[in-house]
Amino acid sequence: MQHITLSDINIVLVEPSDTQRKIIIKQLEQANVLQVEAVNNVQSAVELIAKHGADLIVSAMYFEDGTGIDIIKQIKSDNTLASIPFMLISSECRSEKLEEFKQAGVAAILPKPFCAQSLSKALNASLALINTDELDLAFFDVKSVRVLLVDDSKLARNHIHRVLTGLGLEQILEAENGAQALTILKDNTFDLVVTDYNMPEMDGRELSEFIRFNPDTAHIPIIMVTSESTSSLHMANIHQTGVNALCDKPFEVDEVKRILVSLLDQ
Numbered sequence: 001m002q003h004i005t006l007s008d009i010n011i012v013l014v015e016p017s018d019t020q021r022k023i024i025i026k027q028l029e030q031a032n033v034l035q036v037e038a039v040n041n042v043q044s045a046v047e048l049i050a051k052h053g054a055d056l057i058v059s060a061m062y063f064e065d066g067t068g069i070d071i072i073k074q075i076k077s078d079n080t081l082a083s084i085p086f087m088l089i090s091s092e093c094r095s096e097k098l099e100e101f102k103q104a105g106v107a108a109i110l111p112k113p114f115c116a117q118s119l120s121k122a123l124n125a126s127l128a129l130i131n132t133d134e135l136d137l138a139f140f141d142v143k144s145v146r147v148l149l150v151d152d153s154k155l156a157r158n159h160i161h162r163v164l165t166g167l168g169l170e171q172i173l174e175a176e177n178g179a180q181a182l183t184i185l186k187d188n189t190f191d192l193v194v195t196d197y198n199m200p201e202m203d204g205r206e207l208s209e210f211i212r213f214n215p216d217t218a219h220i221p222i223i224m225v226t227s228e229s230t231s232s233l234h235m236a237n238i239h240q241t242g243v244n245a246l247c248d249k250p251f252e253v254d255e256v257k258r259i260l261v262s263l264l265d266q
Contacts, residue, residue, distance in 0.1 A: 003131040004055065006032045006123060013038040014045040014059040014071065015089075020112075024058070024089065031119055042066040046074050054084055056107075056126050061090040061097070072104045076155055083162060085126040089114070102227040102249040105159020109250060128253035132166030135257060138265050140191070142168040145264065148188070149174045150181045150195040150207065151225070160194060160225065160251050167257065178202025182210055190220055192263065197226040197238075205241050212242030221263040223247055 011028065013036050015021040021038050028036055037052075039045050042065045049057065057075070059068045068088055075081045085107035092098060098109060107129050108122035135142045147164060149172055151157045157174050164172060173188065175181035179201045181193075193211060197204040204224050211217045222242060227249040238246065245259045 004127070006127065007034055009033060009055045009123075009127065009130075010035045010053075011037070011056045011058050012045060012049055012054040014040070014042070014057065014063070014068070016040045016060060016063050020060070027114075027116070027119055028058075030116065031123060033123065042070050045071050049075060049081060049084070050078070053081065055130060056123075057084055057086045058089060059086065061088060061092050061101075069100055069104060072101075072106070072155065076104075076158060082158065085129045087122055087126050099227055102156075103153040104155040105153075105162075106250050108252075125250070125252045125254070129163065129166070132163075132253065134168030135260055137261070140264050143170045145169050145171065145192060146188070146190045147172045148181060148184060148190045148193045148195075150176075150178060150193065150199070150204070152177050152196065152199045156196065156225075156249070156251075163251055163253055163256055164194070166253070167260070178204065178207035178210070181207055185211070185214075185217055190217075192221050192223070192260075194223045194225060197224055197228065204243075205238065208238075208241040208243050218242075221245075223259055223263070225249055225251060 011033060013024060015024060025036050037048060039048055041063045059071055061068050072086055075084055087108045087110060088101050088106050089110045089112060091112040107126040110118060110122045147169055149157055149160055161172055173184055175184050177199045195204040195207055208222050211220060211222060221244045223245045224243045225247045244263055247255060247259060
């Protein structure tokens with residue numbers, strides 16, 4: 001498969017400030033990103049992407065006519081555009097504001113101001129979503145790996161599903177929360193569970209405990225996906241519930257590859 005490079009990538013930049021647009025475009029050029037089309041509001045972004053497409057959307061959070069979430073929702077609702085990665089650039093530091101973007105399945109979140117190294121990391125994480133390679137496993141045919149994906153956010157499920165299918169996993173069933181996941185587990189056999197932490201009715205911790213205490217499911221590896229810091233009080237003892245690996249939101253391809261190999265190639 002031919003992979004695109006940063007010099008090939010076509011970016012739609014959505015930034016309301018003329019000054020910030022110029023700064024970001026210059027920094028992108030320094031990172032060897034040369035194809036950038038810039039607009040300053042939600043409506044113009046949606047119209048441009050619908051007309052010409054894009055390899056990557058790089059967007060601020062707030063605009064006069066909406067927020068970056070509005071762009072994500074409109075793009076993700078169109079099957080022909082839904083796979084376009086979205087990178088957020090914002091000076092917003094309130095966790096509750098960033099949480100919505102993490103749950104929406106952004107490829108990367110880049111705080112303002114940012115350095116060249118941070119930009120490079122975010123661009124490469126986004127590029128990995130475009131240049132996906134089938135995972136090569138020693139003890140599994142990746143296409144036969146049966147996965148249960150559990151997340152109450154449809155946008156997040158779509159993003160994680162897209163990452164997993166990009167790595168060659170084809171047999172994926174989805175559940176909206178832990179309670180629904182348990183019902184599915186009773187009637188199906190799985191090789192892997194990927195679950196969110198924060199969910200209504202039954203969260204990821206409770207689901208993991210149920211899986212581990214049931215002899216029929218106790219062997220299944222569990223990846224917990226969370227937007228919380230792994231050093232937080234909630235996450236500090238999460239491995240005691242039987243979780244095999246923690247994966248941060250945004251759900252990054254390279255990290256997922258590393259985790260899958262460590263869990264499935266033992």
